[in-house]
Structure formats: structure tokens, C-alpha cells
Amino acid sequence: MNKPLLQKWSTPFEMPPFDLIQAEHFSEAFESALRIQKTEIEAIAQNPEAPTFQNTLIALESSGELLNQTSSVFFNLSSSHTSPKIQEIERDMAPKLAAHSAALFLNAPLFQRIDALHQNRMNLGLDAESIRLIERYHLDFVRAGAQLKDQDRIQFAQNAEKLASLFTAFSQNVLADEASFCLVLTQAEELDGLPDFVKSAAQKLAKDRGITQPNAHAITLSRSSLTPFMTFSKRRDLRKQLWTAWCQRGENAGPHNNEANMREILKLRLAQAQLLGYRDFSEYALADTMAGSAKAARDLLMRVWEPARLKALQEREDLQKLSGLNDLEAWDWHYWTERVRKEKFDLNEAEIKPYLQLNKLMEAMFYVAHKLFQVNFKEVKNIAKYHDTVTGWEVTDAHGKHVGLFLSDNFARSSKRSGAWMSTYRDPMHLTQSVRPIVVNNNNFSQGAEGQPTLLSLDDARTLFHEFGHGLHGLLSQVRYPRLSGTSVLRDFVEFPSQVYENWLMQPQILKQFAVHAETGEPMPDALLQRILDAQTFNQGFATVEYVSSALVDLALHETTNLDSLDFKAFEKQTLASIHMPPAIGMRHRLPHFSHLFSSNSYASAYYVYMWAEVLDADGFDAFLEAGDIFAAEPAQKLYEHIYTAGNRQDPMSAYVAFRGREPTVTPLLTKRGLA
């Protein structure tokens, strides 16, 4: 087995044999995979027979099997467990893969076949799903430049290739700044205010990082390390130090500075959009979304912005009153918010945390899936793993039939990028036979110390449920074609299945059953539960403002056409001033590390999608509240049929209406955030 990526895997569930795969194997596997798909594509494009759905679309969907497999293993590792060697291959492969993809979309004879089928699609005797596949491919090709001529075509392909390298460079810079920063604390007074769970997580981090100083505690720029420190540390100077490092990721002078990457990415995007006849990248990006235009996205954001801003200003007054500070700064917000929360609701994070054990909350998320969709999760120990702490779960349906494999990779480490995400090692499809998916959820939780359970914050717990919502969207898919299956939906719809799932976490019956104390095993007391529920809209002014401001900066940035002289820092400042950003709140992501925008095109000019999806999720979950049962069979069945299993089989608004019986309204979102 010296070429494990090129052989058929006989491992349980056909998991990649991670113990045999070395970073060196990827280059050769990629080269073969690209060569094979190139031959396959040429055969389709040059087929002397007239184009048919079978010999063109199905052939295209079936092509690139090795490439999909190699890419999924490689990019999962590069996100979850990277190494200098993998990073090197990534820098080498990114432009090659982009060139390959560009060549596919710019293959003129291939596009002619698709175009012919597209023009005649209603007369081919195809079902709705197959017609949608033709439409989707046609649009993919058009948006990738297939209708461009001569020099424009070449330019478009070259730009795409350059963009891919820049995305890689941007991400690697952010990771480098995150991985290199570590605040090491050894003195008791530096730990002032930190509860035990923060201290023990920090001790473990120090140990993991090989820090040998006595009494060493490490705080890193992973949110799960940073946020608790900002919440509890009495040391304003250290909070400032940490906050500053957090905000400057990608902006520090030196080899990891992202400014040139950002400018070049924006210029290339603008050029791409203008080649295709759009005014700017925003117009291009939003044309293929549920929102349909930047105006529609901005209208929603602004509808939320004003009430959120007023609420945040009120929250700030509360913080100032309690702290006595008249120079409240961004690094004070979490700390004083926690104190106000304690005063208003008699609630503090340290009191809640022992009830939020990771393993119990995973049980809860599986339980909810079982109650809603009759699926079962059973841990499997004999699977191949790329890291010890990953766990695997076989998913089966009510009849015991295999649905998919779910991998859970929960813990932060320096070889993993920050944030939380779902991805796949294998996508679900049914072309000639049923292929069931392998789905992975990644989180960045701080692992409990040796022998101790991992405890989450409420935010972490929400993230756990969120990613699992994406996970189910991949796992439950019953769509035939890979291009339309699982999470391959429009980007402002893809957050709906994930966000709606978060709602079940905060239900009393779920918390009562699964939020049990780590030491005593006692369920969460009713009074505490009630205080948590009462506090749900607390600090939502802040949370909404930090998010919406980032989304508005994103839209404005991608509408900018004068890029040569653009000063990013000044641009952020001006945009925030124009919307009257409340003082002492930072953007959730500043531009130099805004990976959503600059690590790929997926969320560029599209950071608004979370709010768009939240309209759907708040309105959608109301269906269960209206039914008086969070597991009510009828909405659960419709949610399953039209959303979680349905991929991109139909237009997203039609899918939503089929689930809900009507279009969504914004009011439930405003109510949920306490902004109505």
C-alpha cells in the first residue's frame, strides 16, 4: 500500500486509511486525478453522438471520482489537522485545481452540449429534478465565463487561478498569526477572576503547547480560549493585550500581513464580475442567491440594524453604570456584560457551565434528531482516524438501514483553523447506486483536563447544535445528483437547516433532560433554567451589532470599484461611522482576518446570509411552537421532506413554502432577538 490514495479502501465504512496516508502521497494522487478527469471531460465534449442528458449531464456528474475523493481527504486535513508539508502542497495545488476547474467551465464544445440541452430541456421527457440539474449546470457555466469570447475567456481563467493562490495565502497568514500567539500566565495575580474551568482549560493548553514553566496557563486566539478569558479576567491590561492580538490577526507587519492579498483578491473579483457584465462583485455574487440582490440583503440588515443599535447603546449604559468606567473599551465589554448579567438575572457563566457537558449535549443533539427524523446514532470505535480525539457514529434509519457516517472533531489544536464548520469525506448521491455520505463536524472547544469532562459555554453548545444541523443536511440527503445533493444549496439558504436546529437546544425539556451537573449528576434546577431562558435576549444588541456591522462592511467593500487607493482601516472606520456604530463594540471579524470573505468566494459579499437564514429559522421553528410540541409530527415530517433530505432539488423559496405553508416573515426574528 504505497499509494493508498489511489487504491480502493477496504477500511470500515471505506474511511480514508489515515494511518497509511502521508502528505507526500497527495501530489501524485492529485496529478492522476486531474489527468483522469481531463480525459473524461474530453470524451464527453468530443462525443460524436448528439448531446443527451445521459451522455452529457450524467457523464459529467459521474466524472472526477478520484479528484473528489482526493480533494475531500486533502482539504479536510488542511483545515482540521494541517502540517507544513500539507500547507506546501496546498500552495502548489490551489492554482492547479483552479486552472482545472476553469478549463472545465471554459470548455467550449462541452458548454455547447449543455447549452443545447438547456434550450430544449422541457422537451426531453425529464423529471423536475433532472431539469433543475440542467439549469444549475448551465448557470454554473455561464457564471464561470462559458459565454465569454477570446481574450476575455483567457483573462477570466487566469484570474480564477490567481484568486485560488491568494485565498490560500490569506488563510495561511491568519492561521500563522493565530498559532504563533500564546499568552502564558504563571503568576496568581495574572489569573485573577478566572473560574476553575477556565484555569484548568488554560493549564491543559499550556501542556499541549509544550510550555514547561511552573504553573503555566496558556490563553490562545481560539474563540473558546479567548472568550472565557475576556469574560472573567479582572486584569484589564491583559484583556487589552489579548483583544489587540485578536484584532490584529492578518494586520501585523511582516510576512503574514494580508493587506496585499486582500487588495489583489478584490481587484480580481471586480475584474471577473465586470467581464461577466456586472457593475461590481456584489451584484454578481448576489444574483445567484435567494436574496437576489445586494439591495434585498441590505434592506434586511438595515431593518435589524436600527433596533439592534439602540439596544446596544442601552446595554452600554448598563455596563458603564455598573463599572463606573466612562472610557469603556471593546476589551471591557465581555467582562462587564457578565457582571451585569449576574446582577440582572442572577446568572453567571461559571454557574451554568458545569451543566453543559459536551458528551451529554451530543446525546441531546442525537436525541433531537431521533425524535424529529427517527434516525439513530451508534458510536463506532473501529474506524480510521486522523486524530485520536475524533469520534465516529453510524447513523441508521427507523428500519436499521445505513444512512451515513458522522465524524465529530470537537477540540481546538494549533493544526486546526479557527471557527466551526461541517464538511464531508464523501457526498451523498444516487446515480447508478446509492452512495451514503461521510460527514464531519469541526468545532474548536477547549478540551477538559485529563479525566475531566469537557464543559461548554452556552455559545459553544449552540455552535455544536448549529454544525450538527449542517451535518444532518448532509447525512439525510435523498437527492440523486451530487451537484444538487446535501448542502449544495444556495448560500443564503444553507444556514437555514443549521440555524433552525439551534432552537431545540434552548427548549426546557431538552435542557432538563441533558443539562446535568458534571459532578453531582443532578439536572439543572428549574430556577436556574428559568433564569437562563429569561436572559435569552440579554446582550442581543451587542451580538446583533457586531455581526450586522461586519455584514454591512462586507457588502460595501464588494461594491467598491476604486481599489488601488483603498485604505482598509479607514474604509472600516468610515463604513462603521456611516451606520453610527456604537462605541466599544468591535466588528465580529475585521477585514485582515475575515476568512469568510477572503479564504474563498463562498461567503464574499455574502456574510449577510446568517441573518437571511435566521429569518427562515425563527419563522420556521414557530411552526413547532404553534403546534404546541417541539417534536410535532407534521412540521417535522415536512421539514424532513422539503428541507433536510431535499438538497437543491427545488427553488429554496418553494421548498420553504412547502414546509411552512407560506412565505416567511421577519417578525419572529426580531422577537427572538428581543428587538421587536
Ligand SMILES: [Zn+2]
Ligand atoms: Zn453554518
